[in-house]
Amino acid sequence: MSKATFYHAGCPVCQDAEKNMLGFLDQSKVNVEVVDFNQNASRINEAESAGVKSVPALVLDGQPYHINYGASIEDVKNG
């Protein structure tokens, strides 16, 4: 089973991607965790370590896939 983590920050682009893309992932193949930095700022470092530069982003088995562009990680850090 693969692991995907969807990182977002509540931005409109993030919400769109969560609503319209995540549901198409095959849950028999991948476990999806959703992390909202507004509620879990402590996980920003983990995302950066995986190579996440902006949100929304999906880290799939350790590889970062940025989906459109909502906000940079720097913006997210600065609130």
Place this chain on the structure above:
Amino acid sequence: MSKATFYHAGCPVCQDAEKNMLGFLDQSKVNVEVVDFNQNASRINEAESAGVKSVPALVLDGQPYHINYGASIEDVKNG
């Protein structure tokens, strides 16, 4: 059934996304078509009309989702 079109241009970022992301889409929910502009340049206009600005991109029920950044549509047009 939803429809997804994955547009790419053979770039390394495109190949990575095709190989590592597309397989996780739930084929019971979405029909996925892969369009390589190197073989189907005539479909660039269709992608642009859907809002695709760069490749690789997945157009999901008409909405464009750019996945990382391989090349701009302008670069693709110019070969």
